[in-house]
Amino acid sequence: MIGPILKSLRREHMDVNLRHGRDRVVRIMERPGLWMSEADLQALTADLRTIAAKTLDAGRLSYGVFAGNRDRMRDTIITLVTHRDGTPIAFNALAIMTLDTQPDPTDVLHLGLVMVDPDQQFGGLSWVLYGLTCFLLFVRNQFRPLWISNVTQVPAVVGMVSEMFSGVWPRPDADRRTLNHVLMARRIMAGHRHVFGVGEDAEFDETRFVITNAYTGGSDDLKKTWDQAPKHRAAVFNDFCAAQLDYTRGDDVLQLGQIDLPAFRRYLSREVPKSAVFGVLSTGIYVVLRRLIPPVFYWSDSTRQFSILRPAKDTYPSRPSGDDRDV
Template structure:
């Protein structure tokens, strides 16, 4: 127990592992392009390409983590699921977007590209690939709400985002959009289209939060027909997507929501399997040590400078 705790304190970026059932391992790597060695980064990219080849055998993606550019992995968090023998079976490339807002910039976690080996798609991986990283970042952020975005045409993903996060817009029967939703969506579409592979020729319907003709900026191979798009078990989300999106043209819905205490409670009680809750909470403890517990010790350290507060010259004077 002591060794992983001490190791977590030395990390500048998150790099955690936990077991998912008996035969799977989950690794979450934050900003790998900033600190990983060339060899380790190449191995990580190779695992991502292996999963992509299994998912899209006839196509190749050219944007984001598949570009081969270290810079694209500098503002990305990779959630990688492997079998015990190391075989990669699923990943999520979550991007961190910093939006130019007033009075301060707003960080937004973009759920990004998710791929699952076709042989593993019924393996209950959604809670790992979509919610786990957001949950851990929320804990590390000292339980301050974090904005989350998603761009998709898949009804199952629309339903998952709608149910997992708070204040989501748009979704079926949503109360209303707020000014914050509109302003953040404008910033995303103005400056961050490259994150999800949408070209400049795509238009954004601000009233519905629908991106029309979305598959022309590198994500062309991800375009799905209505029949091939994975449906949600709740038909209301399937009806919503069929009504709002033109699948022949290639439309996406841009959803914005927040990870907050209400979403955290829902995630732990409804999304995470009971057998995995202890492992998730233990991992969140390691991740939160630097930002939740260490400041308490620093507070009582009279020999350390804190901003304009200076330590006493003589410890006996304190």
């Protein structure tokens, strides 16, 4: 038991499991394209396609996680929900977009594609699929704010993002957009359209943050009519989407916001069931320990090389005889 735990703590990327209820398991896999074997990667892709096949005609979905491409999986975080027997029932594919900003590049977590087996729609999975991975990454990032993005035409998702995260633009009650919102949106649309399957012919309205004619870049089968799009319990979000988006043409709204301490508090108090709070906090502690414990092991072992750290016996090689230069 101790061996597997220590081995998992030494992994660079997150790969954690936690139980959801009595008969479900949630597995979060960070950048599986970097460390997962080819067989396991193909099995993961097959699980995602199985879920998608129950939702729509996934045979024509050619972007992102459905491509079965290792390179695409290098910048993706998969949250997979299965029954205890391994049957996949839901997933979230969260993409990591690195934007060229000043003074340093900025990583943006794109909420990506969420799919749930229609038979499991009312199984209390929204807090797992939409927030859990983001907030574990926030904890691992030492509670420093992280940017998130969301591209959707679904009023229920627009409302969920607006209520869960901080500083979201656009949203019905937002006062104004900031310069950061505009600059990040420009960079996302300029270099990361492939992440959410938007074609080059789609146009972006910077005033409203609406992508017009958005379903021409691989995500064609995800286009919904107004009647098909799930609605939010608060009518204000439904009215917002109805007024801003043309569902016949196929428009999306691009939302940008942040995960910060107030958002983290709202997530734990509003979204996570009380019965699951302990499990979420325990998983957060585990994620933190994976960042704290390995450096202690590496620094305390002076006999082995780690990255640029050299073994103590080789740190100061002997100088040739007669070399009495000052150090």
